[in-house]
Amino acid sequence: MYTRKTTIINKTGLHARPASDFVNAAGKFKSRITIKNITEDEGPMNAKSIIHVLSLGMGPGTEVELSAQGEDEKEAVDFLIELIDSGFGE
Numbered sequence: 580m581y582t583r584k585t586t587i588i589n590k591t592g593l594h595a596r597p598a599s600d601f602v603n604a605a606g607k608f609k610s611r612i613t614i615k616n617i618t619e620d621e622g623p624m625n626a627k628s629i630i631h632v633l634s635l636g637m638g639p640g641t642e643v644e645l646s647a648q649g650e651d652e653k654e655a656v657d658f659l660i661e662l663i664d665s666g667f668g669e
Contacts, residue, residue, distance in 0.1 A: 581653045582646040584617065589666040592638035597667035602629045604662055610649025612659070617642040626659070 587593055593601065605612050605626040613623035616635040623646065624631035637643060643663065647655040 580646055580648045581656050582644060583656050583660050584642060584644045585660050585663050587637050587639055587641045587643060587663060589669040590639055591669065592641065593632065593635070595633070597669070598629060598632045600667055601659065601662060602627060602632055605655070605659060608647070608649075608651050608655035608658075610647040610652045610655045612645065612647045612655055615644040615646075617644050 589597060591597075612626040614626040614632060614635065615622035615624070616637055618641045619636070621635050623644070624635055626632060626645065645656045645659050647653075649655075
């Protein structure tokens with residue numbers, strides 16, 4: 580299992596559009612991927628499910644933890660952390 584933490588930096592948090600981008604990106608990997616809202620101690624939830632990701636209510640400044648287990652776990656987590664750290668282009 581590979582795990583990393585980061586903070587949501589985009590102004591509107593992980594709302595519908597960036598959450599959709601996140602879930603679509605997560606779905607491209609074979610590993611089982613979870614996301615946890617560390618700030619509110621919620622999760623972990625399936626990172627490949629839009630409903631699960633949105634249910635975490637991750638606004639700007641929320642600290643999150645991504646974990647993956649599987650053959651491409653490191654690539655998956657590193658890619659998704661990079662996506663979050665980019666602010667989803669907002």
